Amino acid sequence: MLSLDLSFYNWELFTNYILKGLLFSVQLTVFATVGGIIFGTFLALMRLSGKPSLAYPAIFYVNIMRSIPLVMVILWFFLLIPMLIGKPIGADLSATITFIAFEAAFFSEIVRAGIQSVPRGQGFAAEALGMTYGQNMRFIVLPQAFRNMIPVFMTQTIILFQDTSLVYAIGAYDLLKGFEIAGKNYGRPIETYILAAATYFVICFSLSKIVRRIQAKVAIIR
Amino acid sequence: MALDLGVFCKNTLDGEVVDHCFSALFGLGQNADPSYLDWLLKAWGWTLAVAGLGLLIALVLGAAMGTLRTLPDTGRSSRVLVRLSTAWVELFRNIPILVQVFLWYHVIPAFIPPLKAFPSYWLVSIALGFFTSARIAEQVRAGIQALPSGQRAAATALGLTTAQSYRYVILPMALRIVIPPLTSESMNLIKNSSVAFAVSVPELTLFAMQAQEETSHGVEIYLAVTLLYALSAFAVNRAMAFIEKRSRIPGFIAPTNDAGAH
Numbered sequence: 001m002l003s004l005d006l007s008f009y010n011w012e013l014f015t016n017y018i019l020k021g022l023l024f025s026v027q028l029t030v031f032a033t034v035g036g037i038i039f040g041t042f043l044a045l046m047r048l049s050g051k052p053s054l055a056y057p058a059i060f061y062v063n064i065m066r067s068i069p070l071v072m073v074i075l076w077f078f079l080l081i082p083m084l085i086g087k088p089i090g091a092d093l094s095a096t097i098t099f100i101a102f103e104a105a106f107f108s109e110i111v112r113a114g115i116q117s118v119p120r121g122q123g124f125a126a127e128a129l130g131m132t133y134g135q136n137m138r139f140i141v142l143p144q145a146f147r148n149m150i151p152v153f154m155t156q157t158i159i160l161f162q163d164t165s166l167v168y169a170i171g172a173y174d175l176l177k178g179f180e181i182a183g184k185n186y187g188r189p190i191e192t193y194i195l196a197a198a199t200y201f202v203i204c205f206s207l208s209k210i211v212r213r214i215q216a217k218v219a220i221i222r
Numbered sequence: 223m224a225l226d227l228g229v230f231c232k233n234t235l236d237g238e239v240v241d242h243c244f245s246a247l248f249g250l251g252q253n254a255d256p257s258y259l260d261w262l263l264k265a266w267g268w269t270l271a272v273a274g275l276g277l278l279i280a281l282v283l284g285a286a287m288g289t290l291r292t293l294p295d296t297g298r299s300s301r302v303l304v305r306l307s308t309a310w311v312e313l314f315r316n317i318p319i320l321v322q323v324f325l326w327y328h329v330i331p332a333f334i335p336p337l338k339a340f341p342s343y344w345l346v347s348i349a350l351g352f353f354t355s356a357r358i359a360e361q362v363r364a365g366i367q368a369l370p371s372g373q374r375a376a377a378t379a380l381g382l383t384t385a386q387s388y389r390y391v392i393l394p395m396a397l398r399i400v401i402p403p404l405t406s407e408s409m410n411l412i413k414n415s416s417v418a419f420a421v422s423v424p425e426l427t428l429f430a431m432q433a434q435e436e437t438s439h440g441v442e443i444y445l446a447v448t449l450l451y452a453l454s455a456f457a458v459n460r461a462m463a464f465i466e467k468r469s470r471i472p473g474f475i476a477p478t479n480d481a482g483a484h
Contacts, residue, residue, distance in 0.1 A: 067409075067452050069416035071427050072444070079440045116318035168420060169431070176321060193329050197317050204316035 006141070022180025024092065027154055028099055028174070029161045034102035036160075037153065040107030045137070047112060058108070065105035071169050074098050078170045091172040097166075110152050114145035151215040158207050163201065175199065229439040230446070237256050258443075260434055265429035272347050272425060273415040273454075277408055284358025285397070287311060289388060291359065292316040292366045294374070296384065303350035308309025309357065314356035320417050323349045326420045354411050358404065365400035366392060398469055403436045409455040416451075426450060 046058040065073065079096040082088050118141050126136040165176040176196055183192030229240050234256050290307035293300045314322070325348040331337040337345065367390060377387035417430040430447040434440040 046317050049341075065415075067455055068448055069413040069427065069451060071416040071419065072430065072448055072451065075430060075434075076429075076444055076448075079434065079444065144286045164318075165318040166417070168320060176318075190329050190332055193321070193324050197325055199315070200318055200321055201316045206314060208316065 010083075017182035018175065018178040021173055021175040024173055025161065025164045025175040026057035028096060028164045028167070031096050032158050032160055032164075036103030036107040037111075037121045039100065039104035040109075041111050041142070043104060043108035044111035044115060047108070048115060062105040062108055065102055066109075070102060070166050071161055073102050073119060074166060074169050077101070091167065091170045094170065095167045095172045099160070099164070103156070106156060107153070110156060111145065111151055114149035114152075115141060116146045117148055122183075147218060150218050151211055154211045154214065155205070158204050160212070162204060165200075225445075227440050227442055229437050231257050232437065234258060234261055234436070236312075244283065257453060258437070261433070262446055262450070265426045267414050267448075268343065268423060268425040269412070269418075270454065272343050272350065272418050272423060273346035273412045275344070276350030276354065276370050276415065277411050280358055280411065281404075283351065283355035284391075285362050287355060287359035288362025289366065289393065291363045294384065300384075311329075311356045311359050314352050315360075319350070319353050319414055320420060321421060322353050322466055323420060325349070328339075333369050339342075342421055343423045345420065346415075346421060348412060350414060350417075353414070354407060357393055357410075358407055361400050361407065362396065363401040364403075365396040368399055369395055380392035395471075395474075398466075398471065398474075401462060401466045401469070405459055407467075408458045408462060412454050412458060413451065437444055 043058045043062065046054040047062075049055060068076075074095065078089075078091070078094045081094055081097065120141050122144070123136055127142045131139070164174055168176060169175050171177075179192045179196035179199075180189070183189040186192075228239065233239070256373045287307040287310050290303045291311070293304055294300060297303075317325075323346055326345045329343065331340075331345070373391055374387060382390065407436070415425065416427040418425050419431065422428065426447045430443055433443045438442065
């Protein structure tokens with residue numbers, strides 16, 4: 001048995017190495033969630049519009065993002081963005097753009113399921129009242145769809161927070177990297193990996209408990 | 223932006239074009255210098271090996287844990303087993319896959335010395351297998367709970383023990399219900415095998431990173447790797463569709479339960 005010495009884990013270590021990584025991971029998660037929901041809603045509306053010129057690009061985009069590993073998507077964007085804008089880009093910005101684009105595909109599937117879960121009679125009633133498509137979406141369908149989908153959004157956000165650890169591939173300084181560098185500097189890699197796992201576990205487990213509690217409160221009783 | 227697909231026939235050692243590009247694969251033919259195409263196909267083999275071993279571990283453990291979560295409350299031992307499997311699922315779902323790979327590769331061999339003798343890709347497969355087993359356990363549990371409760375009651379009425387009722391009544395039906403979600407889990411497993419790059423398993427993602435640095439023809443390399451990942455996922459999808467068709471029970475319409483994205 002190996003004896004673990006966790007005494008080195010103090011506030012100083014936390015603020016020097018890990019806080020920066022934690023802030024980046026949280027920031028990446030928040031940006032990707034917000035951007036993903038916005039673009040995902042657009043993609044879902046494109047797909048449900050019934051016009052092939054809008055639907056097929058949306059379907060194509062979503063299927064591509066769902067069939068490639070996230071690490072490959074991260075590498076692709078890290079390669080292509082400097083090619084397209086002509087100058088090198090930092091790993092942080094590249095990671096943010098990648099995650100927004102990637103999560104938009106997944107959120108669009110959630111939003112599409114949410115819109116399709118709203119009874120069709122709502123749309124017909126809106127049309128009977130003389131509302132346009134935009135008014136129908138904005139005042140009738142989307143509010144109900146989003147309320148149904150809040151627990152699923154939050155679950156997806158938890159998964160997204162876990163996936164931010166994959167920016168390891170391009171060397172961005174996230175929570176995992178912070179723990180790794182702390183471990184290398186203090187010469188205790190084993191303890192820091194265990195602490196990293198424990199940190200992720202505590203954060204994700206607490207959030208999923210909160211999601212379960214919210215799920216009970218938010219459900220629309222029909 | 224022109225694509226130079228000839229990069230695949232280049233020698234990995236000095237960048238010269240290999241004479242017999244296709245017959246030089248795997249060291250066959252006169253000219254046995256490794257080309258990028260050769261390296262790509264070997265990396266693909268590694269990806270499939272890691273994913274295949276991981277899938278095996280995941281199916282066995284996931285089915286076991288999922289079954290344990292649905293045990294009826296017959297006393298202290300069944301309650302302990304239910305809590306154990308719930309803890310298992312929560313533990314492996316809430317830690318990212320990359321962190322789990324690092325744990326299995328760096329941390330656990332320090333605690334269990336026999337693991338140090340394992341080749342590195344076994345440890346990655348074990349990590350992948352345990353991660354995916356938590357998700358498969360949830361789906362198996364959903365599948366078992368989708369069965370009408372009358373099935374268990376009838377099994378008890380016939381005098382079957384719990385183990386017998388699972389073996390002869392519940393699991394045969396539940397595992398058939400679970401095949402569609404298992405298909406998407408297997409495709410996810412192929413994608414998740416890409417995290418093996420972090421511990422230098424020579425699979426497709428590591429090939430992509432290294433070859434892109436060496437040749438600076440990143441777009442062609444990444445395109446080929448992406449294509450192979452998509453092809454592998456598609457092949458798994460078709461294989462599972464074949465299994466589903468062969469194991470179908472005539473007249474039984476499974477209650478489908480699509481749990482959303484990811």
